[in-house]
Amino acid sequence: MTEYEIRELCEAFFDAYESRRVDELDRLYAEDCIIWHNVFGRETTRDENLAALPDGYKGQRRRTYNDRNINTFHDGFVIQYTLNGVQHSGHCGALWICIVGKVRDGKITRIDEYMDSGKFAAWAGIAGRKARR
Amino acid sequence: MSTVDTCHRRLCHTLLDAIERGDLTTVEQCYAPDMTMWANVSGQTSTRDENLATLAAGYGLHRRRTYDDRIVNTFDDGFVAQYTTHVVTHRGVRVALSACLVAEVRDGKITQLFDYLDSGKFRTDGRTRR
Numbered sequence: 625m626t627e628y629e630i631r632e633l634c635e636a637f638f639d640a641y642e643s644r645r646v647d648e649l650d651r652l653y654a655e656d657c658i659i660w661h662n663v664f665g666r667e668t669t670r671d672e673n674l675a676a677l678p679d680g681y682k683g684q685r686r687r688t689y690n691d692r693n694i695n696t697f698h699d700g701f702v703i704q705y706t707l708n709g710v711q712h713s714g715h716c717g718a719l720w721i722c723i724v725g726k727v728r729d730g731k732i733t734r735i736d737e738y739m740d741s742g743k744f745a746a747w748a749g750i751a752g753r754k755a756r757r
Numbered sequence: 758m759s760t761v762d763t764c765h766r767r768l769c770h771t772l773l774d775a776i777e778r779g780d781l782t783t784v785e786q787c788y789a790p791d792m793t794m795w796a797n798v799s800g801q802t803s804t805r806d807e808n809l810a811t812l813a814a815g816y817g818l819h820r821r822r823t824y825d826d827r828i829v830n831t832f833d834d835g836f837v838a839q840y841t842t843h844v845v846t847h848r849g850v851r852v853a854l855s856a857c858l859v860a861e862v863r864d865g866k867i868t869q870l871f872d873y874l875d876s877g878k879f880r881t882d883g884r885t886r887r
Contacts, residue, residue: 741877
């Protein structure tokens with residue numbers, strides 16, 4: 625894949641996440657795609673990830689993936705971005721996240737996600753209590 | 758002639774190796790004079806001198822710290838390193854922390870670092886939460 629194609633794939637992935645288009649995410653994941661989260665320290669499959677999305681989206685009124693800073697390498701990308709969320713209470717929160725993605729034949733084959741769970745309470749607007757994950 | 762990829766990879770390993778063995782002279786040589794570092798845990802940007810002072814102060818906190826399982830990818834003006842920090846505390850407890858470091862590079866020196874990790878894995882008793 626060219627640098628342009630990898631960037632397009634990365635942008636399409638985050639646009640789909642933002643617009644809650646699970647069908648588009650399904651199309652962008654390779655069949656054997658694995659998603660790893662530093663917070664949980666474990667890998668999930670593509671199907672586990674897709675199945676969890678509808679419930680995950682219920683947590684916030686709106687989520688946008690902003691300030692995207694993307695760099696590409698021969699078989700992947702690294703994206704640094706700010707996840708802005710509006711909770712159902714109206715509280716606005718932000719998380720700074722970095723994702724390293726691996727790609728093959730126009731699909732994403734692996735995602736490694738790095739974020740700070742110490743920011744979850746402030747993100748959810750429940751500072752002082754433990755945030756629900 | 759070294760490629761950009763080779764140079765950036767070498768710079769990345771030189772930095773992590775130097776931090777690992779407490780060689781702040783080499784760390785300093787990896788940094789551009791106007792280098793800054795941003796950390797997702799604090800949301801703050803520190804200067805090169807502040808970063809070096811933090812590193813110096815940090816060495817007394819643990820018996821040993823190694824930067825293992827490094828996966829390095831490079832791009833035109835930087836690199837991204839995914840790695841596991843293994844710490845051995847003074848009480849002999851082992852701690853592992855997954856981290857990601859994104860670097861911007863200019864003329865063979867690091868101009869900016871972005872550090873991503875999970876502060877939820879920090880525990881005062883020296884164990885990690887899984």
